[in-house]
Amino acid sequence: MSFKEKGLLVVLSGPSGVGKGTVCRALRSRGTDLQYSISVTTRAPRAGEQEGVHYFFKSKEAFKKMIEEKKLLEWAEYVGNYYGTPIDYVKQTLDQGQDVILEIEVQGALQVKKNFPEGTFIFLAPPSLSELKNRIQGRGTETLDLIENRLKVAKDEIDMMKYYDYVVENDQVEKACDRIEAIVTAEHCKRERLVEKYKKLLEVE
Ligand SMILES: Nc1ncnc2c1ncn2[C@@H]1O[C@H](COP(=O)(O)OP(=O)(O)OP(=O)(O)O)[C@@H](O)[C@H]1O
Numbered sequence: 001m002s003f004k005e006k007g008l009l010v011v012l013s014g015p016s017g018v019g020k021g022t023v024c025r026a027l028r029s030r031g032t033d034l035q036y037s038i039s040v041t042t043r044a045p046r047a048g049e050q051e052g053v054h055y056f057f058k059s060k061e062a063f064k065k066m067i068e069e070k071k072l073l074e075w076a077e078y079v080g081n082y083y084g085t086p087i088d089y090v091k092q093t094l095d096q097g098q099d100v101i102l103e104i105e106v107q108g109a110l111q112v113k114k115n116f117p118e119g120t121f122i123f124l125a126p127p128s129l130s131e132l133k134n135r136i137q138g139r140g141t142e143t144l145d146l147i148e149n150r151l152k153v154a155k156d157e158i159d160m161m162k163y164y165d166y167v168v169e170n171d172q173v174e175k176a177c178d179r180i181e182a183i184v185t186a187e188h189c190k191r192e193r194l195v196e197k198y199k200k201l202l203e204v205e
Pocket residue numbers: 014015016017018019020021022023135136138139170171172173
């Protein structure tokens with residue numbers, strides 16, 4: 001009989017525009033064995049964004065109700081909008097032994113770290129601030145004002161990288177994916193996880 005250990009919770013965060021979404025899409029198309037949590041947000045959908053695919057789009061009232069009903073693992077107000085991670089999907093998926101990745105900003109990541117320190121916290125870093133600016137501008141989804149606000153927040157966020165387990169530079173998407181895959185593999189080989197797993201295996205066999 002084989003014992004299924006709990007999945008890993010991988011938290012990928014970093015400043016807006018660094019490439020979190022791009023890297024997650026590349027991991028997905030590689031077939032990396034990670035489940036992607038879909039966040040709730042109060043921001044308006046961008047062109048092409050779909051309900052339940054990119055986000056669950058909610059009013060501020062509906063979002064606040066989710067906070068009150070403790071339906072969010074973490075949440076944060078970021079540049080005028082709320083963002084949060086539905087707790088049920090994360091719990092159920094980890095319990096099934098599957099790894100979950102959250103793509104979230106820094107305040108939310110630090111909340112998860114406080115409540116779920118056994119998670120794996122990866123900070124995705126830009127090669128430089130000027131490259132970060134080029135990326136946000138190049139994406140063309142925000143007005144100039146919003147880009148400036150996001151860049152201001154980015155400086156404080158980069159200062160928070162010291163609280164993460166790993167820092168991965170997103171210089172090239174494929175290299176960043178290689179590094180993240182290596183981290184996930186290494187986390188699966190961590191001694192504490194394996195001691196627990198083998199203890200349970202010995203009990204059942
Ligand atoms: N390694 C890279 N080299 C060059 N451009 C990149 C790289 N990674 C991502 N980009 C580009 O940077 C822009 C921002 O990427 P993306 O939307 O994935 O960032 P994000 O961190 O998910 O942003 P947000 O937090 O605002 O959702 C996109 O236009 C993307 O194509």
